[in-house]
Amino acid sequence: MTLDFNKGDGLLPAIIQDAQTLEVLMLGYMNEEALTKTAQEGKVTFFSRSKNRLWTKGESSGHFLQVVSIAEDCDQDTLLIKVKPIGPTCHTGNRSCFNTPYNQNFVFELENIINDRYEHPVEGSYINKMHHKGVHKIAQKVGEEAVETVIAALYESENEFINESSDLLFHFLFLLKEKGYTLEQIAKNLEIRHGQPRRED
CATH class of the missing domain: 3.10.20.810 (Phosphoribosyl-AMP cyclohydrolase)
Structure with a gap:
C-alpha cells in the first residue's frame, strides 16, 4: 500500500x-x-x-x-x-462503539423481512398464512424441518443438506418472531453461555 x-x-x-x-x-x-x-x-x-x-x-x-x-x-x-x-469491542461492553442495527448480513436481513411481513401482511403469502395458524403450527413446522435436516445430513447430498438447513433456519426465525424474541437475544445468550461448563445430558 x-x-x-x-x-x-x-x-x-x-x-x-x-x-x-x-x-x-x-x-x-x-x-x-x-x-x-x-x-x-x-x-x-x-x-x-x-x-x-x-x-x-x-x-x-x-x-x-x-x-x-x-x-x-x-x-x-x-x-x-x-x-x-474477541469479545465486545467497545469499552462499555457493547459489541460496537456505534449504535448500529444488528442486521449486517442476510440472516439478520431475513429476520427484518419476516418482521416486515408481520407489520405489513401480504394476503395469501406463506408467512401470513402460517401466522394466522398460530404458534403451534409454526413450532410443528420447525420440528419437521429439523427432522428433515437430520435425515439430509445422514443420508442425502450436500445440496439437500444445505437446502434443509436453510428451511430450518428460516422457520426458526419465523418461530422467534411469533414468540416475540429476536436473533440478537439468542446471540447474546450464546455469548453469555460461551466458556461456561457444558451441562451433562
Missing part, C-alpha cells in the same frame, strides 16, 4: 469492521508504526492520541481484534480493517 500519512500529521483514520457481519465496530488512528505492528502481529494496534503511544486494542481487557484484511481507500488516507473481534 502507498499511504499518505502527511494529510493527518502522521495519522490515518482506521475503520474497524466485523469481517463476518460487516458491522462497523469502531474508529481509531494509526501511524506507520502502528500499522506495521498490526500487520506483523495480526492484532489491531492504534496510536492513542490521548496516551501519546501505541495501543493494542485488548491489551488490558483481552478483547483483541484479530486482523482478517487491511485495505486502503482511493485517496490512500484512510484504512478499512476487517477483523474477528
Whole structure:
C-alpha cells in the first residue's frame, strides 16, 4: 500500500469492521508504526492520541481484534480493517462503539423481512398464512424441518443438506418472531453461555 500519512500529521483514520457481519465496530488512528505492528502481529494496534503511544486494542481487557484484511481507500488516507473481534469491542461492553442495527448480513436481513411481513401482511403469502395458524403450527413446522435436516445430513447430498438447513433456519426465525424474541437475544445468550461448563445430558 502507498499511504499518505502527511494529510493527518502522521495519522490515518482506521475503520474497524466485523469481517463476518460487516458491522462497523469502531474508529481509531494509526501511524506507520502502528500499522506495521498490526500487520506483523495480526492484532489491531492504534496510536492513542490521548496516551501519546501505541495501543493494542485488548491489551488490558483481552478483547483483541484479530486482523482478517487491511485495505486502503482511493485517496490512500484512510484504512478499512476487517477483523474477528474477541469479545465486545467497545469499552462499555457493547459489541460496537456505534449504535448500529444488528442486521449486517442476510440472516439478520431475513429476520427484518419476516418482521416486515408481520407489520405489513401480504394476503395469501406463506408467512401470513402460517401466522394466522398460530404458534403451534409454526413450532410443528420447525420440528419437521429439523427432522428433515437430520435425515439430509445422514443420508442425502450436500445440496439437500444445505437446502434443509436453510428451511430450518428460516422457520426458526419465523418461530422467534411469533414468540416475540429476536436473533440478537439468542446471540447474546450464546455469548453469555460461551466458556461456561457444558451441562451433562
